[in-house]
Amino acid sequence: MFRRFAISFFLVLVGVCAWSRTRPHYGGMLHVEITGDPWNGADGLARRLILDGLTRLGNDGTVQPALAVDWQSDDAAHHWQFRLRSGVQFHDGSPLTAIVVVQSLNLSCNANCPWTTVRAVGSSVFFTADSPMPHLPALLAEDNFLIALPVMSDGTTPANLIGTGPFRFAASNHGILSLTASESCWQGRPFVDSIEIRAHRAIHDQWLDLSVGRADVVEVPPEELRQAGQQRLVIAASPPVELLALQISDSGALANPMLRASIAAAIDRDALFNVIFQKQGEVTASLLPQKLTGYSFLFPAERDLNKAHALRGGLTTPPLTLGFEGDGAMQLAAQRLALNLHEAGFDVQTPDAHLDAHFDAHHASHPDFLLRELPLEGADPAAAMEVLLHAAGETVAVSEQSPPALFEVEHTYLDRKTLVPLLNLPRAYAIGSRVRDLELRADGTPDLASASLEDAP
Secondary structure, three states, X not given: OHHHHHHHHHHHHHHHHHHHHHOOOOOOEEEEEOOOOOOOHHHOHHHHHHOEOOEEEOOOOOEEEOOEEEEEEOOOOOEEEEEEOOOOEOOOOOEOOHHHHHHHHHHHOOOOOOOOEEEEEOOEEEEEOOOOOOOHHHHOOOHHHOEOOOOOOOOOOOOOOOOOOOEEEEEEEOOEEEEEEOOOOOOOOOOOOEEEEEOOOOHHXXXXXXXXXXXXXXXXXXXXXXXHHHOOOOEEEOOOOEEEEEEEOOOHHHOOHHHHHHHXXXXXXXXXXXXXXXXXXXXXXXXXXXXXXOOHHHOOOOOOHHHHHHHHOOOOOOOXXXXXXXXXXXXXXXXXXXXXXXXXXXXXXXOOOOOHHHOOHHHHHOOOEEEEEEEOOOOOHHHHHHHHHHHOOOOOOOOOOOHHHHHHHHXXXXXXXXXXXXXXXXXXXXXXXXXXXOEEOOOOOEEHHHOEEOOOO
């Protein structure tokens, strides 16, 4: 009996110790390093930490309440009402009201808005539009529509972003952004006391800092995933959450749709996939992944240089410029695309360090093509397509839900050849040994507010 009691006591003790090691700890500073800007683009981690939206996407891709607790629309989706959560305050103590939400949305969306008007009535925000807005809740979860305090109580404009999120702005010096935990956040206090985000840090330097303990969370670009695995980094990777696409101007030198179709046929996606991105992600010629729609394979992704020459025929263009968002692999991909198009008879240059002298200011800021990454988010294919197209600058209401009807919408849009899908890419981060419970959001970015530190006091 004594032996059985001792064994049972030992097992309970081991279980308690293991629980105490793995349960979240409050306190400590989380060190994060990124290559881009913490305020903008795909690396804009700071906005999601400081600001909330009316809605958010859960980790399963479904639309969930955030600053709005519920919403409803009329049958035609021309009118929407979002009822605000009560008792929410901004970081300066100002209350969240419908009037403030409307002011914030008017400032952040002064062009290409999905709605025609937005107004405050009591504790609700009303949206109206001439066209249907079937997926407005999903659109409002995007970064562009996060709610920031527009005016302080003294009537002045805030010097820095003030939101309702789990962290508040503390300081920004020499490329290092400091955020502190919001004690009164409506979602509950985050576990870490503060986050330090070091911006514009090269990947090699990020990984070096991670190895010596100067960083806790660093980026792993898709093309570096294999190398990160060989170095035995602890990696959190998402499924494909970004569409690498070539956006083509439909005015000026490329107003002729035959030229745009020739460009689309000349692109070698396999070279991008195998050489530039090291076989990470998926080759695609459709807007949405196969697993989301079931019909992606119907869009041919193979290169057809003979077809490209036939479509171009005797048509000629002046020298064309190909821009790209980001650096590193994006620049290499842009150069590879320029080579593809040279082989089809187009004179294309990319604005890198060697070619900048050949570009005037207009061409540098208004390229004929733009290589960019667009969001692939959400569990609803129609909503995901509408969000993606809105990010590309298109206001398109996608009300169809059945795969055949959705395929027809996508086929019609892609026939314009103003957006050419290339690859579906994942997002990934390497995590230090002291970080616990870090999860990736639906967009593949780390949910830093959920993380805790093992060595926190």
